[in-house]
Each structure stands twice: as C-alpha cells, then as structure tokens.
Amino acid sequence: MRIGILGTGTVAQTLGAKLVQLGHEVKLGSRTATNEKAAAWAKGQGARASHGTFADAAKFGEVLFNCTAGTASLDALKAAGAASLEGKILIDVANPLDFSQGMPPTLTVCNTDSLGEQIQRAFPGAKVVKTLNTVNCEVMVNPGLVPGAHDLFVSGNDADAKQAVTGYLRDWFGWHSVIDLGDITTARGTEMMLAAWIRVLMALGTARFNWRVVK
Amino acid sequence: MRIGILGTGTVAQTLGAKLVQLGHEVKLGSRTATNEKAAAWAKGQGARASHGTFADAAKFGEVLFNCTAGTASLDALKAAGAASLEGKILIDVANPLDFSQGMPPTLTVCNTDSLGEQIQRAFPGAKVVKTLNTVNCEVMVNPGLVPGAHDLFVSGNDADAKQAVTGYLRDWFGWHSVIDLGDITTARGTEMMLAAWIRVLMALGTARFNWRVVK
Numbered sequence: 001m002r003i004g005i006l007g008t009g010t011v012a013q014t015l016g017a018k019l020v021q022l023g024h025e026v027k028l029g030s031r032t033a034t035n036e037k038a039a040a041w042a043k044g045q046g047a048r049a050s051h052g053t054f055a056d057a058a059k060f061g062e063v064l065f066n067c068t069a070g071t072a073s074l075d076a077l078k079a080a081g082a083a084s085l086e087g088k089i090l091i092d093v094a095n096p097l098d099f100s101q102g103m104p105p106t107l108t109v110c111n112t113d114s115l116g117e118q119i120q121r122a123f124p125g126a127k128v129v130k131t132l133n134t135v136n137c138e139v140m141v142n143p144g145l146v147p148g149a150h151d152l153f154v155s156g157n158d159a160d161a162k163q164a165v166t167g168y169l170r171d172w173f174g175w176h177s178v179i180d181l182g183d184i185t186t187a188r189g190t191e192m193m194l195a196a197w198i199r200v201l202m203a204l205g206t207a208r209f210n211w212r213v214v215k
Numbered sequence: 216m217r218i219g220i221l222g223t224g225t226v227a228q229t230l231g232a233k234l235v236q237l238g239h240e241v242k243l244g245s246r247t248a249t250n251e252k253a254a255a256w257a258k259g260q261g262a263r264a265s266h267g268t269f270a271d272a273a274k275f276g277e278v279l280f281n282c283t284a285g286t287a288s289l290d291a292l293k294a295a296g297a298a299s300l301e302g303k304i305l306i307d308v309a310n311p312l313d314f315s316q317g318m319p320p321t322l323t324v325c326n327t328d329s330l331g332e333q334i335q336r337a338f339p340g341a342k343v344v345k346t347l348n349t350v351n352c353e354v355m356v357n358p359g360l361v362p363g364a365h366d367l368f369v370s371g372n373d374a375d376a377k378q379a380v381t382g383y384l385r386d387w388f389g390w391h392s393v394i395d396l397g398d399i400t401t402a403r404g405t406e407m408m409l410a411a412w413i414r415v416l417m418a419l420g421t422a423r424f425n426w427r428v429v430k
Contacts, residue, residue, distance in 0.1 A: 111321050150429040181414045189411035196404035199396045213415055214365040215424035
C-alpha cells in the first residue's frame with residue numbers, strides 16, 4: 001500500500017520504518033521538499049521510502065498518518081490540502097501537547113474539544129481515526145515490548161474506517177486488543193489520558209508501558 | 216479509628232459502610248445536621264455510624280475523606296472549617312465533573328490546575344492525598360470485583376501522608392498496587408483520566424473495570 005506520513009520526527013520515522021519493512025511504500029511529508037531529516041531517513045530506508053512536502057505525502061498516500069506535533073497539525077494538514085485528504089483514512093496519532101513551559105506539558109485543547117475533532121471539522125472529507133496516541137512510538141509498532149495484554153483505543157465517526165484501522169493495527173503492528181470508544185469526540189478521552197501518561201512516565205522512568213482496561 | 220466523611224452520596228455511603236464494617240467509627244457530613252439520607256444511612260449502619268454537618272464530620276475524624284461532588288467540594292471544606300482540617304490527612308476522592316450538559320460530563324478544572332490542588336491551596340494545613348478517584352465506588356472498597364492485577368494512584372505533597380494512605384488502601388480495602396505519581400499537581404493526571412474513564416464506561420457498559428499500567 002502507498003502510505004503518506006505527515007511529519008518527520010521520531011514518531012513519523014518509527015512508523016515509516018516499520019511500514020517500509022512490511023513492504024509498503026512510504027512518503028514522509030514536511031513543510032519543505034528539502035527537509036534534511038526526511039531525506040536522510042528516506043535514504044536509509046531504501047527504494048520504498050521517499051519524502052516530500054506535506055502536499056506530496058498526502059497526495060501519495062492511500063492511507064495517511066498525522067504524526068506532526070499537535071500544535072502544528074492543522075497547519076500541516078492545510079498545507080497538505082483538503083483535496084488530497086478527501087475520502088481517505090487519516091490516522092491521527094498526534095497529541096496537542098504544549099512543552100513551552102517544560103515538563104510536564106499541558107494540552108492546547110481538551111475537555112470540551114480535542115485535536116481529533118478539530119481535524120475532522122476542518123477536513124470533513126477525511127475519515128479521521130484517532131489511535132496510537134496513548135503509547136510511545138516504539139510500543140506503537142511493537143506492542144510486544146510491553147509484556148502481556150494491554151490496549152489501544154480508536155475514536156472516529158466512520159465505522160468502516162475504524163474497522164479498517166483496527167485491521168491495520170493488528171496486521172501491521174500486532175495490536176490484538178483495540179477498544180472502540182465511539183465517535184471522534186471520544187478523542188477527548190485518549191488525548192486527556194496524556195496528562196496521566198506523562199506523569200506515569202515521570203514516576204516509572206520509562207516510556208515502555210501501556211494501559212490495560214481490566215474488567 | 217474515627218473517620219470523617221464529607222458527603223452523603225453513594226461514594227460516601229459505600230466507603231462509610233466498609234469502614235464501619237472494619238470496626239471504625241464513621242461520621243458522614245453534609246450541609247445540614249438533619250440530612251435525611253445521612254440519617255437513614257447512619258441508622259442502618261449501627262452504633263459506630265453517625266452523621267452531622269460538614270463541620271461535625273471534619274472535627275470528628277482523625278482521617279477525613281472528601282466524597283462531595285467536585286463542584287461542591289471547596290464550599291463543603293470551607294463549611295468544615297480550616298481548623299478541623301489542620302494537620303489531618305484529607306483523602307480527596309472527588310472529581311470536578313460537570314454533568315449539567317448530560318453525558319459525558321466535562322471537567323470544571325483541568326490541564327493547568329486540578330481540584331486536588333485547589334483544595335491543597337485553600338487548606339494548606341491539610342495533608343491532601345488524591346486517590347481512589349479513578350475507580351467506581353464499589354471497586355474502591357472491593358478491588359477484587361475486577362479480577363486480576365490493576366492499579367490505583369496517589370498524589371500529594373506530604374510523603375508520610377501518602378505512605379499512610381497507601382497503607383490504609385491496602386489494609387482497609389485490599390489495594391496492593393498503588394503508584395505514587397508525585398506531588399499534588401499530579402492530580403491533574405488522574406482527574407483528567409476521568410475523560411477516558413467515562414468513555415470506557417460508555418463503550419463497555421459497565422463501571423466494573425480499572426486501569427492497569429502494564430510494564
């Protein structure tokens with residue numbers, strides 16, 4: 001499959017590398033076509049990896065990932081262009097974290113709205129599915145790094161898109177327990193979990209953990 | 216031990232009943248000394264149970280629980296009076312949930328502040344320990360209702376108070392895994408988890424679940 005990833009940071013590179021390894025064609029997108037980090041990444045990943053602008057990556061991908069910083073996501077998606085998002089699954093991995101005051105970060109949107117909702121409202125033609133935002137990127141692509149059973153969540157308005165993404169999570173990364181929380185407004189729940197996630201990270205001293213809903 | 220519980224709702228009654236059953240003396244506090252719900256509860260629990268005003272309960276307790284609605288907690292504690300909180304452990308179980316717009320609720324404070332912090336700031340002489348707010352009250356007093364291992368969290372500025380509360384949670388209710396998140400500002404994390412908790416509740420259709428930090 002052709003996959004477009006918006007973003008060039010650690011999350012984008014980690015997801016991209018895993019997808020290339022699985023045989024997919026992956027294009028990372030950034031503000032400029034000459035992003036050195038993206039170029040170096042693509043070179044290291046071989047023939048199936050490439051990079052370009054946000055618009056290039058969005059046009060390229062049959063499925064898209066938003067791996068930009070949450071504070072930059074709406075601008076990145078505007079640069080990508082609504083036409084290239086139309087009808088596509090957009091897997092939103094970003095969290096609206098503001099690190100400007102140091103650790104722990106605050107959220108730039110929460111409680112009565114969420115980044116996932118903002119994106120869905122701004123791009124009604126995209127099928128936004130919020131997921132993977134509650135784990136570290138190494139765990140995203142390798143849930144076995146955390147032993148035993150633990151969970152992911154999906155939020156989105158399009159049931160078929162959520163089902164497809166749940167399949168991708170299983171087949172691409174090995175996620176076998178994915179809880180469908182409901183429509184995109186439920187992204188408030190998983191984005192706000194970051195406030196706890198960050199503090200558990202600080203208490204445990206490791207990002208290699210995940211939530212399990214025990215019932 | 217003499218335990219004062221601010222609040223007369225389901226959480227207060229459930230915690231109170233368990234503590235009476237364990238042999239403690241428990242006084243529920245409410246706005247008025249003649250609260251019928253509290254009177255009926257006390258009558259049903261026998262000689263070790265009593266009720267009164269917020270001030271009565273706060274004065275009575277060697278250890279205090281805040282089980283009022285989060286939106287009413289600061290007023291309840293003001294009515295209790297700072298003098299009766301001075302030097303005491305105040306176990307803050309409340310969440311600042313606003314149900315005025317129906318389900319799911321929003322939080323009246325979050326992200327850059329928390330109810331736990333508001334209470335600690337308003338009553339600097341109290342040793343506020345935020346805990347138990349991430350589970351349903353039946354699970355609070357009987358973690359075995361949720362099978363297997365799962366976690367609670369404590370937040371507070373006083374290390375000795377947190378250690379004492381961790382002991383109470385173990386000895387009174389059977390909690391064996393309690394994660395110390397740090398000072399009272401970390402209550403933002405567990406209070407904001409309610410946004411996810413409520414949505415997991417709505418997705419699963421049961422409140423008999425809890426979080427496990429898998430690592």
